[in-house]
Amino acid sequence: MGCCCARRGRTHAFEGRDLSEEIDTDEHIEETGTLPLDDWHRRKGARMVPFAGYHMPIQYEGIVAEHNWTREQAGLFDVSHMGQLLVSGEKAAEELEKLLPGAIASLKPGRTRYSLLMAEDGGILDDLMVTNATPWIEADEEAGIEGHWGEPAYYLVVNGAMKWDDIAHLREHLDDDVTLTHMDEHALLALQGPNAATALNRVMRNVIDDMIFMDSVTHDFGEWPLRITRSGYTGEDGFEISIPAEFAASLADRLCAEIEVRPIGLGARDSLRLEAGLPLYGHDITEETDPVSADLLFALTKKRREEGGWMGHEAVAKVLADGPAQKRIGLDIEGRMPAREGALVYSGAKQVGRVTSGGFSPTLERPIAMAYIDTNLAEEGTELEVEVRKKRLPAKVTSMPFVPHRYHRGN
Numbered sequence: 001m002g003c004c005c006a007r008r009g010r011t012h013a014f015e016g017r018d019l020s021e022e023i024d025t026d027e028h029i030e031e032t033g034t035l036p037l038d039d040w041h042r043r044k045g046a047r048m049v050p051f052a053g054y055h056m057p058i059q060y061e062g063i064v065a066e067h068n069w070t071r072e073q074a075g076l077f078d079v080s081h082m083g084q085l086l087v088s089g090e091k092a093a094e095e096l097e098k099l100l101p102g103a104i105a106s107l108k109p110g111r112t113r114y115s116l117l118m119a120e121d122g123g124i125l126d127d128l129m130v131t132n133a134t135p136w137i138e139a140d141e142e143a144g145i146e147g148h149w150g151e152p153a154y155y156l157v158v159n160g161a162m163k164w165d166d167i168a169h170l171r172e173h174l175d176d177d178v179t180l181t182h183m184d185e186h187a188l189l190a191l192q193g194p195n196a197a198t199a200l201n202r203v204m205r206n207v208i209d210d211m212i213f214m215d216s217v218t219h220d221f222g223e224w225p226l227r228i229t230r231s232g233y234t235g236e237d238g239f240e241i242s243i244p245a246e247f248a249a250s251l252a253d254r255l256c257a258e259i260e261v262r263p264i265g266l267g268a269r270d271s272l273r274l275e276a277g278l279p280l281y282g283h284d285i286t287e288e289t290d291p292v293s294a295d296l297l298f299a300l301t302k303k304r305r306e307e308g309g310w311m312g313h314e315a316v317a318k319v320l321a322d323g324p325a326q327k328r329i330g331l332d333i334e335g336r337m338p339a340r341e342g343a344l345v346y347s348g349a350k351q352v353g354r355v356t357s358g359g360f361s362p363t364l365e366r367p368i369a370m371a372y373i374d375t376n377l378a379e380e381g382t383e384l385e386v387e388v389r390k391k392r393l394p395a396k397v398t399s400m401p402f403v404p405h406r407y408h409r410g411n
Helices: 038-043 063-072 092-094 160-173 196-203 245-257 266-275 302-307 312-322
Strands: 046-050 053-061 074-077 085-086 112-118 124-132 153-158 180-184 187-190 216-221 223-227 238-244 259-261 324-334 342-347 350-361 366-372 383-388 392-397
Touching: 038 046, 038 053, 038 216, 038 245, 053 063, 053 266, 053 324, 063 074, 063 238, 063 266, 074 196, 085 160, 085 223, 092 153, 092 312, 124 160, 124 223, 153 160, 153 350, 160 180, 160 366, 180 245, 187 196, 196 238, 216 302, 245 259, 245 350, 266 366, 324 350, 324 383, 342 366
Parallel strands: 074 259
Antiparallel strands: 046 053, 074 187, 085 153, 085 180, 112 124, 124 153, 187 238, 216 223, 223 238, 324 366, 324 392, 342 350, 342 383, 350 366, 383 392
16 A cells, blocks of 8 residues: 555555654645545545545544554445456466466455565565456356356455556556456445444345455445455454445445444554554565565465466575575564654664564554564564664564454354
C-alpha cells in the first residue's frame, strides 16, 4: 500500500509514522481523486488525507480508540484504493505462474493465496492476494447441460499505489490469449475483528458459516453481487468484501448498523498490521528486497522454489543458496519512545541495520518495530540498540507477529 507517488520502489506511504501529527490534510488536495465512499466518510466525521492518489480517512474518533475497538469488536475499513483485477482464460494459471512464485494451478476454486509479483533480478514488484475465482456453471436439465466449471479466472488484489505499474507489467508479460480486466467500478470493504463474523452473519445469514481463513465465495445480497474473502490486514479474523461501487455506501451503512461495527481509518489499519508483523510494500518490502531477506519464503511454494519457471527464480535461488546478507526481523524496544522508519540499528559501535516500520503498540503498550539487520544478528533474543532522536535505546530481536494472529482456520 502506498501513496500518490507510484514509481517502483519509491512509494512514501504514511504507515509506520505518527499519522495524526504528520499529515497535512490540505496538501495535494487538487492532485487527489475520490473513492466511492468519500461522502460517506465525511458524513461520519472522518479526517481525510491524500493517500495512494485518493482522499482517504485517517481516523474518525482517534487512532488508538479505533485500534482497540478492532481488537475487541469489529472495524470496517474502506480499502477501495486497492487494485482489483481479474485474469481469465484457459492459460490464466500457467501465465500467472510465470510471474508469481506461488502454486496457482493447484489453487482450488474458492481459495485465496498470498503471493508476490517478481522482477527479473529477484526483487519484489508488489505483494498481492490471488483467488481462484473460476465460476461454477449450474446444470441445465432442459438443455442437457451438466454442472461444470467455467473458464478459469483469477481474482487479484494488489496494492493501491502500485496498481497501475502492476497492470502495465501484467499486460506486458501475460500471453495475448489471457484477458486482464481492471475492476475499477468496484469498491472494497474490510470487516475485521473478533466479532466480524458475528456481525456479518447477522447481516447475511448462512453465507460465511463454513468459510475458513483464505476461503472466498460469491453471494448475491439482494441486488448487490458480492465477493467475500475471509482475509485481511490486521491479524484478526475478518472479511474483505468486493462490491460494485454504486452499492458500497449502502453496504457500509448496513454493516455499521450492527452494534459490534464501527468505521476505522488508515491510522489504526497501520498500527494493527504492524502488531500483526505484516509487511508494507514500499517500506518493509520493495523492488530492492528479495523474498528470502524479507522472510517471505512461505509465499514461494516449495516445489516451485526448486523447479523455477517464474520471473526472478535464478536470482532468488542464489540468495537461498548463499544466504541473505540481511533479514527482516521484529524488535522490542525499551521505554516509551517509538522508533520510526529510517532509525538506525546498532550492535555496539557498528551500524547493522535500519528500521522499516515502527510505532507504539496500543495492545502491548510499548514500542515495536520491523527492521532489516545483518543475518548473523537476526537470532531471537539478540540485544541491539536503536537510535531515536540521537539517543541509543536498548532493543531486542523478537519473533513476529508481535500480537498473535487470530485467523479462523476451522477445527
